[in-house]
Structure formats: structure tokens, C-alpha cells
Amino acid sequence: MFLEQLTARQFRNLNEVDLCWGPGFNIIWGNNAQGKTNLLEAVYLLGHLKSFRGARTAELIQEGMTAARLTGRLVSREVRHRLEVSLEPHGQTPRLDDKPVQKLSQFLGTLRPVLFTADELVLLKGAPAGRRALLDRAVLQADPGYLDRFHAYSRVLRQRNQLLKERAAPALLEPWNEALIENGARIRHDRQVFLAGLQQVLSGIGRDIADSSEQLSFGYPHAGAPDQLQAGLRREQEQLLARERQLGQTLAGPHRDDPEPLIDGRPLKLFGSQGQNRSFLLAFKAAQLIDLERRLGEPPLLLLDDLASELDAGRQASFFAFLRRRRGQVLITTTHPATLGEAVCPQARYFRVEQGRVEERQAI
């Protein structure tokens, strides 16, 4: 699938942008702080109804304006779809093919861009929350219905934490214990099934992309059928309940799990070098692209934010060789378009961004 056209109005510093993208490589170039990443953010938002920089809707609207609007025209299996998101300070309204959206997951399933930013490199080695975010984002891209299940679990978690904080009677807590087990086991199951499917691709790709002979995998602390996962979570909850009551918060559940990137079976976060860290993330993203292409029956859109600054020449070369073979649409931001010439990105289209204005222009 590919995004044929994008318009942005009063979106961050993009006042009035009308663009036609190419079906292959699109290189967005210019100095820093001109609006390159804002363009990727706009595309990402049309796919996920969320900013990948964690911005609230109000921050996305140009200063002094009351609303912003994004539209995109997408070609998927030779059918064109029109995506539109109107942003107001307190919310956003998506429209698909000029109609209001009944179910959010229907809109989220339409354009499924995979994002790769330099910021994600720190997630792999940092706190568990970062690795969970990386994994959840990938599961969501593979299965938009995961969003509803994720929200249901988050809601149960907040309700239960409230009761724990109030030191509520056991009879009041009991239904929320059950709800947490049921919804929590479902999240664990979703994550584990996604990772199991990805593993095949991931183990084959290390050599290909990341130029390494090491065996890459993504470990998850829980496995099994849904009823086994429920039984496991029930045991954990029973063990931790007294402590949960003491602390006034839920300790047993998928919101505390630590998905673990492994190299030759050893935890990356303990033993991995900077280079291995980068290789792992590249391989994970590449595996995700292949997995998603298998699900969609067509290559998904890839967004690369400022990758060149973080990758050495060797890793970058093998990653781009992979991208050339898979022939999907790629949007890349860079301050150095010269490094992404014809040999790296054949038949690329170039877009220059300067102070929120974008024009199609070959780099010099």
C-alpha cells in the first residue's frame, strides 16, 4: 500500500502543505527544526490517531489557531481511500472515505505505517516500560483489535488500583481481581502469539540485515494457552495480594512484564554492546515489516526518522539493501540527503522542508 497524497493545515509548523508522494523512496531533507519530523508525525497520526512523540492534540495545532486538519489519499490493492483527521484542542475526529468512523479499529486498520526513530534505540536497554511500549506498538500494528483489549485492561487496572488505594473490603476487590486476571491473561496471550509469529522471521534476519551471525529473539516471561495464562496470573496475584494491599497498587499483571531482547539467548540489556543494540532494533523492525506484509498481503508504509545520525555506514547499507529488495513505500527524514543517493535509494523523490514549507526538489 502507499500514501499517494498528504495535506496538512495548521498542523504544528506545517501551515499549508499539499504533497504527492512517490510509491518508493521519499527523502525529506532540510536543516534541523524546519518541520521534517512533523511531516512523519502527520502521516503516523493518519495511521494511528496518535502522535509518536507523545504530544497531546492541543500541542499539534499551530499556535494561535483553533484547529488543524490532515488528509491523506491511500492506495491499497488498487482501491483508493481517503483518510481525514480534524484536530481540535480537546479531541480529534477521524473520517474514512468521507464518512464518520463507527469503530476506531476500522480506521486504525487502514493505513498501518511502521515507524523507526532514533529515539527508540534507548528503549531497548532502558527501563521495562520502554520495551513494553515497543512491543505493544508492534502488536497493535499487526492487530488493530489489540487496542480495545489494551484499553480494557488499562481500565481494569486503574479501577483496581483505586480500590487498593482505598483499602477496600475483599468482597469489593474480588470482581476486579477476576477482571484483571481475565483481561491481563488476554494481553499476555496477544503479546506472546505475536512474538511467536515474529520469531521465525527474526531468527532468519539477523544475518541478512544486521550483518551478524548471532541468534536474535524476543523473550517474553509468559507462555501457554489462554486458560494456562489465566491460571498463572491467578497464582501470581494470590502470592502478591498482601503486598498489593500494602502498596495500594497492582503488582501482578502484563503492565509489569519485561519483554526481553536476547542475543544468542543472553539478555541484550545486560550483555549487548551499542552496536548489537542497533542491530537488534533494525532486525526487529525488519521482521515487523515482513510479518505485517504477510498479514496485509502488501508491503506496509515505513517511516524512518533521522536514522542516518544513529547508524554506522555498514549497518545503514545492509538495511537499505533490505529495503530495496522489499519495494514498499518509505518516507525518510535526513539532514544529509547526499548520503542517500541513487545507489542507496534508487528512483527516490526528494522533498525539501524549510520553515514549515515543503517543495519537491532534488538535493544538490
Add this chain to the structure above:
Amino acid sequence: MLDSIPSFARLVAELAKFPGVGTKTATRLAFYLLRQPDAAAAALATAIVDLKRNTRFCSVCFHITEQDPCPLCVDPARDGSLLCVVEEPQAVLAIERSRSFRGRYHVLHGALSPLDGIGPEELRIAPLLDRLKAGEISEVLVATNFTVEGDATALYLARLIQPLGIRTTRLAYGIPMGSELEYVDEATVQRAVQGRREL
């Protein structure tokens, strides 16, 4: 601009309190009313006043009614051994439309939600237990919404009801997650009632 027409501004402000209605829609509705003949506006006003004056909650089942107890509670053709528990009066209307249930009802007026400060005392749970203890009811069908809060409420009720030796069932099939019963079509509600399961 509205400040110079106080009675218009007041109506817009009142209409904008409706669920799902913003200032824009409220203004459009107010303009519509402005163009209506006096009699039409008066009829609407009377209908609103009558609604509040003539209706109340049934003292037995807490459904909305004009007579107390409500027609559903006194109808001799209904099966008094079967009780359906719902969150809101709208759900009674939805189940009645499906014509799949011939027992009686109990409206809780909400669901458990600690974050909103809603516990068992805020719901009509105590009068429900009183009804069950009276002895006529042999099965309770818990038809709370299929939301996180509706599910937890169903579970909470099941734990209270089971010691009384009364069968407790829950709507089971066909109703999508996160949906409120009033928006589900009749066929789906019908299937769900028929496919109820033990809690």
C-alpha cells in the same frame, strides 16, 4: 452575539447540556424552535414538564414508570420466577424490543466504578437482594453492559446471589465488547438472551 438575546442564549445553554450535543448543534436546534409556531414550542415544553411530573422510578424494579408499581411488575402474564438485572432503563427497552424475555426486571442505575466513586451503595443492589430473599425468584439473568464495569458488576452480583441458592446467568453470545445494550440490534440481543450462561 448571543449575549444580546438572553432568552435565546439561555435556551442554547440548556440544549447544550444534552448528551452528544455541543454549542453548534444547540444553536441549530434553537433556531429551528424559533421558526416553529407557538403551539409546537408549547407542546415540546409541556412534554418535557409532563415527563418530569408524571414519571418516577418504580418502587419495585426502578424502571421508569407513570404508575407505581410499573406495568411490567404487575403484569400477571410475566414469569415472576425469572429476573433480569440491567444497568439502565434503556436496556429494559432494548430487551423488551427483542421480545425474547418474559420475566421481570431490576434496574441498578449504573455499574460499579471505583474511579467514579460508584460502589454497591450507589446502586439499587440492596433492594435487589430484598426481592431475591422474598423467595419467588429462581433465576437471575445479569444483563449488565459488556464493558469492564458491567462485567465486574455481574461478577459482584453473582457472588452475592449464589449463597441464596438462586441460579445466576449472564448474557453470553453475539454482543460485541464495549457495547451498550441500547445500541445493539434486536436479533443480536435475542441471540444473547437465548445463549445465556451460568455465572
